[in-house]
Amino acid sequence: METTTDVIVVGGGPAGISAAITIARAGLKVILIERGRFSGAKNVFGGAIYTKPTKEIFPDFETSAPLERKNIMHKYAILGEEDSTVVSYNNKNAEASSYTVIRAKFDRWMADEAKKAGVIIVEETVVKELIVEEGFVVGVKTELEDIGAKLVILADGVNSLLARQIGLRDDIETKDVALSVKEVIKLDKEKINDRFNLEDGEGCVYQLFGGSMLGKLGLGFLYTNENSVSIGLGITLNELTENKITPYELLEGIKKHPTIAPLIKGGELLEYSAHLIPEGGYKKIPQLCANGVMIAGDAAMLVDNLHWEGTNLAMISGKLAAETAIEAIEKNDFSEECLSAYSEKLENSFILKDLKAYRFLMEAAHDRRESFFGYYFKKINEFFESFTSVDSIPKREKYWNFLKNFVIGRNILEIFKDIWGVLKILWGIIVP
Amino acid sequence: MSENIEKKLATVKYNCDVHCHLHPNQADCLICESKCCEYVCPAHVYEWSEERQELMVNFENCLECGACKIACEKKSLGWEYPKGTKGVIFKQG
Numbered sequence: 001m002e003t004t005t006d007v008i009v010v011g012g013g014p015a016g017i018s019a020a021i022t023i024a025r026a027g028l029k030v031i032l033i034e035r036g037r038f039s040g041a042k043n044v045f046g047g048a049i050y051t052k053p054t055k056e057i058f059p060d061f062e063t064s065a066p067l068e069r070k071n072i073m074h075k076y077a078i079l080g081e082e083d084s085t086v087v088s089y090n091n092k093n094a095e096a097s098s099y100t101v102i103r104a105k106f107d108r109w110m111a112d113e114a115k116k117a118g119v120i121i122v123e124e125t126v127v128k129e130l131i132v133e134e135g136f137v138v139g140v141k142t143e144l145e146d147i148g149a150k151l152v153i154l155a156d157g158v159n160s161l162l163a164r165q166i167g168l169r170d171d172i173e174t175k176d177v178a179l180s181v182k183e184v185i186k187l188d189k190e191k192i193n194d195r196f197n198l199e200d201g202e203g204c205v206y207q208l209f210g211g212s213m214l215g216k217l218g219l220g221f222l223y224t225n226e227n228s229v230s231i232g233l234g235i236t237l238n239e240l241t242e243n244k245i246t247p248y249e250l251l252e253g254i255k256k257h258p259t260i261a262p263l264i265k266g267g268e269l270l271e272y273s274a275h276l277i278p279e280g281g282y283k284k285i286p287q288l289c290a291n292g293v294m295i296a297g298d299a300a301m302l303v304d305n306l307h308w309e310g311t312n313l314a315m316i317s318g319k320l321a322a323e324t325a326i327e328a329i330e331k332n333d334f335s336e337e338c339l340s341a342y343s344e345k346l347e348n349s350f351i352l353k354d355l356k357a358y359r360f361l362m363e364a365a366h367d368r369r370e371s372f373f374g375y376y377f378k379k380i381n382e383f384f385e386s387f388t389s390v391d392s393i394p395k396r397e398k399y400w401n402f403l404k405n406f407v408i409g410r411n412i413l414e415i416f417k418d419i420w421g422v423l424k425i426l427w428g429i430i431v432p
Numbered sequence: 433m434s435e436n437i438e439k440k441l442a443t444v445k446y447n448c449d450v451h452c453h454l455h456p457n458q459a460d461c462l463i464c465e466s467k468c469c470e471y472v473c474p475a476h477v478y479e480w481s482e483e484r485q486e487l488m489v490n491f492e493n494c495l496e497c498g499a500c501k502i503a504c505e506k507k508s509l510g511w512e513y514p515k516g517t518k519g520v521i522f523k524q525g
Contacts (some may be wrong), residue, residue: 035516040522042525102523102524124516124517179472228524237499271524
């Protein structure tokens with residue numbers, strides 16, 4: 001191999017860039033290989049980036065990165081056929097916990113920061129396979145040349161063909177990924193401010209339950225950017241195969257809902273996009289390291305889907321992989337045993353603690369999706385419909401009717417199964 | 433292809449390759465019952481042609497998400513990234 005370096009990072013997203021910049025800052029040589037024309041060209045998310053974890057990698061990002069809006073308003077909307085119930089949490093004065101960003105701009109900015117720190121970034125290049133010698137990953141084969149390294153960090157995203165190549169994980173199953181489709185819709189800044197009750201620079205995040213996905217394991221989202229709105233959804237892939245529906249039909253359903261349609265009315269579609277979200281949870285995390293290689297971010301299934309966290313897990317896992325790489329290079333030991341310090345670091349961080357706390361979540365969500373994502377959402381809207389209607393029916397009678405219908409509409413055994421599912425999730429959260 | 437998805441895809445920027453990066457195993461497609469790639473794909477890349485008894489692949493529209501590879505009933509869809517200079521270029525992701 002003509003070219004050699006200390007560390008090769010595959011993938012120029014949040015995980016890869018965070019890993020590469022941490023290594024470069026320690027004075028080591030690092031090459032980051034990105035398949036897109038630039039970082040962000042192949043990336044899609046909701047989305048928002050989270051302030052605190054981003055500061056761990058880029059302490060001054062709030063003054064220098066291309067940010068859209070600071071999120072001060074979080075809305076949770078349960079969409080019925082035509083009605084909805086919305087809960088909203090707002091705090092204009094709180095420190096910004098997240099900002100909306102456009103990945104093509106933000107990832108590119110991160111990559112520029114990495115370049116300044118000394119990372120060599122090779123764009124428009126696909127890594128075809130890992131080079132393995134005597135049981136150790138010792139480099140990568142790109143379309144053009146072979147590059148050698150002491151260590152390789154895989155941050156090549158949800159499909160991670162390279163992790164599969166060397167057997168760090170099995171084939172992904174349809175229930176372990178959600179397909180996300182998104183539209184970015186252009187709207188004037190003033191219009192966004194008026195419609196969402198915001199001032200300049202302030203943003204609103206909607207989590208959308210039900211609607212066209214009622215009873216299915218999928219959720220919608222809406223984020224405000226400076227001059228556009230991102231609206232989309234994520235739906236577990238097996239819902240599409242089992243129900244024979246397309247993701248864009250579901251998205252049209254959400255966009256047409258009477259609660260959502262006025263928010264995006266008159267907007268011009270700037271871009272349609274799609275991406276997979278790794279949602280297998282704790283039990284589906286692949287082997288995190290092997291001789292000469294570690295795996296971070298989406299490629300390692302590090303997504304906390306309940307809290308819509310992914311980029312933060314990516315950044316921090318990238319950083320932890322990098323710190324492990326730095327230690328390994330000091331010791332000149334690239335064995336799986338030495339690199340298992342990375343798994344330990346993840347175990348001791350919020351990343352695996354959170355994913356472990358929700359270890360029963362996806363199983364229960366899959367099993368009980370028809371009730372958790374359907375029946376109960378319907379009942380919440382029905383309750384408020386009854387609560388807000390003034391029709392000369394005595395209130396006690398209304399409450400009894402609601403309760404009666406609640407039980408009649410649901411087989412008692414099913415209710416027990418639902419309760420069991422909830423208890424199991426809670427057990428996972430409370431008991432380590 | 434429905435007008436709806438065509439309009440959406442018209443907003444996406446691509447640098448198309450002449451070579452297809454998606455390789456269905458046509459022998460498997462012929463006996464595949466669900467042909468689920470036709471509807472899981474967010475870009476309507478796949479269409480079964482009754483006339484030609486063949487899965488048509490409009491790879492130029494591919495958004496490179498990987499859903500088809502995972503959903504493929506026969507687990508036989510060859511899927512690779514387009515060449516480094518090719519494929520989708522998201523500007524608003």
